Amino acid sequence: xxxxxxxxxLVMWVILAGGIIALVVFLERFFHVHRAKIKTNDFLKGIxxxxxxxxxxxxxxxxxxxxxxxxxxxxxxxxxxDRSREVIAQAIxxxxxxxxxxxxxxxxxxxxxxxxxxxxxxxGTVLGMIQTILAIQQKAPLVQIGDLAAGLWQALLTTAAGLxxxxxxxxxxxxxxxxxxxxxxxxxxxxxxxxxxxASQDMSSTTETSGKAGKTRTDA
Numbered sequence: 001x002x003x004x005x006x007x008x009x010l011v012m013w014v015i016l017a018g019g020i021i022a023l024v025v026f027l028e029r030f031f032h033v034h035r036a037k038i039k040t041n042d043f044l045k046g047i048x049x050x051x052x053x054x055x056x057x058x059x060x061x062x063x064x065x066x067x068x069x070x071x072x073x074x075x076x077x078x079x080x081x082d083r084s085r086e087v088i089a090q091a092i093x094x095x096x097x098x099x100x101x102x103x104x105x106x107x108x109x110x111x112x113x114x115x116x117x118x119x120x121x122x123x124g125t126v127l128g129m130i131q132t133i134l135a136i137q138q139k140a141p142l143v144q145i146g147d148l149a150a151g152l153w154q155a156l157l158t159t160a161a162g163l164x165x166x167x168x169x170x171x172x173x174x175x176x177x178x179x180x181x182x183x184x185x186x187x188x189x190x191x192x193x194x195x196x197x198x199a200s201q202d203m204s205s206t207t208e209t210s211g212k213a214g215k216t217r218t219d220a
Contacts (some may be wrong), residue, residue: 069099121162128155
């Protein structure tokens with residue numbers, strides 16, 4: 001394998017470096033996005049039950065301890081529960097944009113490598129053919145197949161390597177995008193559910209009643 005890489009020349013090393021970078025970025029982003037996926041329905045049920053009891057601080061604390069963008073946007077909504085529906089919706093939108101950008105961080109690296117790797121392969125092919133033509137010119141008229149092998153190896157190996165790196169980078173990119181899309185749908189659903197919950201509950205009254213009840217018990 002090392003011999004094949006050497007025969008590919010400098011361009012082969014560049015393509016190989018791009019492949020390693022793409023692999024590292026994919027694995028890091030894959031595990032990050034995987035951790036961001038939670039059971040949204042169960043999470044929202046628990047949060048709503050806590051909010052019905054007026055325990056806003058406890059709900060915020062649970063959101064802080066729960067990973068993923070769904071918990072983040074629900075937290076943003078809870079922190080603005082005593083505002084108008086428009087303000088809550090804007091807070092959710094701002095939080096969602098932040099979380100989507102965070103999940104899609106370094107996706108551009110994969111996309112760029114997927115686009116550049118085949119071009120690097122073509123460059124290696126051109127350089128290999130130039131080397132082959134130079135060998136023919138220098139050895140003519142007694143040209144042997146061994147004189148052409150180095151250039152042909154470089155042309156073929158760099159083309160193959162560029163295509164392989166581009167293919168796997170593109171697959172990895174689309175896999176990550178599909179996972180982010182699923183989480184984005186969960187975020188949208190969670191936003192609608194928490195807004196509907198606040199619309200059906202008078203949170204300020206619930207919190208005030210809970211506080212008065214606690215004070216009464218304390219006085220007693």
